[in-house]
Amino acid sequence: MDNVNWTSVLHFVLLGISAHPEEQIPLFLLFLLMYTITVLGNFAIITLIISTPCLHTPMYIFLSNLALADICFTSTTVPKMLQNIFSPTKIISYMGFLVQTYFFIPFASMENFLLALMACDRYIAICHPFRYPKILTKMLCSQMLALCHILSHLHALLHTFLMGRLIFCADNRIPPFFCDLYPLMKLSCTSTHLSTLMTHTEGVTVISRALACILSVVLRSPSAKSKGTAFSTCGSHLMVVALFHGTLAWVYFQPLTSYSVAKGRILTVMHTVVTPMLNPFIYSLRNGGVKGAFR
Known part of the structure; x- marks a missing residue:
């Protein structure tokens, strides 16, 4: 296209x-x-973990941070969508687009990092149960959470910077209900190769880490019975990883040219609205510690 x-x-x-x-x-x-x-639901999880001393362990500290990330993650998109349903214009300014992009990405990244940390936590708890308290100390947990926040915001700054450099064509209509990366890149008149490469590279790295930890827990168990116990212990976590990462992979790990607006809209609703809503119920119904604290 000419300039x-x-x-x-x-x-x-x-x-x-x-x-x-x-x-x-x-x-x-x-x-x-x-x-x-x-x-x-997520606020109840946070309140329960904070108010119950027996849940002040690394697994539940990570879970409370995941619940907070879920609240912030869905709050960056859904209120604006609710406002636009009855709005005659449904407009978001260019600066508003950059702001929403920046705040959407770190909370999505935070979920990815926290799911990986929770998988590592289950790996250590099952494969090294006697060394668990010495390995995952409060200091180490605090450092890992701080690193998650830092990396998530650096990730958001990088993608926001890359999106801010794009030049957009006359068509400014975005199919979904928020400034998602793939639909925005499809509107660009300039090359999106670097943005696509960063999305694929970082996404594969984080997702493979979480899945690798869960599979290691199950496969390294010495007997069929212990494998079943390990799989049961990691079951709720595996469900969350499958829901969140499955929809993300379907949307973002395909060539930009083959991106489907119709399918993308449905899967976007899944990972931005449905998955954060289901997370508290998945962990509450399958987690003995959370159920006991509720009782």
Whole structure:
């Protein structure tokens, strides 16, 4: 495309989930309910862990941070989507797009890092149970959490910087309900090779780490019975990893040219709204410590 056809985009139009007016009220009520459940459910997990001394262990410290990341993660997108459902313009400014991109990415990255840390925690607890308290000390947990926050924000700064360098064409309509990376890159008139490469490289590294730790726990167990115990212990964590990373992999680990707006919209709802809502129930229903603390 020639430079003369490029335009300076001052705002984007978020097309949302549906363009049918009769679906606006049901969609608003549905997503408001899901957002409320997400916030209350994860806040209950945080409150429970803080107020229960027996849950002040590395696993539950990581879980409380995951619950906080879930609240922040879904809060960067859903309130704006609820506002836009009844808005006649559905506009987000260019600066608003950069701000939303920056705050969306670190909380998504934080979830990835925390899931990897929780997998490592289960690996040490099952494969080295007697050395567990000496390996995962409070100091080490604090350092790992601080490193997660630092890496997540550096990751967000990098992607926001790369997105800020893109030049967008005249079409400023974004199919989903927030400034997602892939739909934005499809609107760009300039090369998105570096942004795509960074997304694929970092995503594969973090996802493979979490899955590798879980598989190591199961495969290194000496007997069939211990393998079953290990799989049962890691079951809830494996469900969360499969839900969150499965939808992320389907959206972001495909060539940009083959990205489907329709499928992307559904999977975006899955990993931004549904998964954060389900996480508290998955860990509550399958975790003996959490169920005991609730009782």
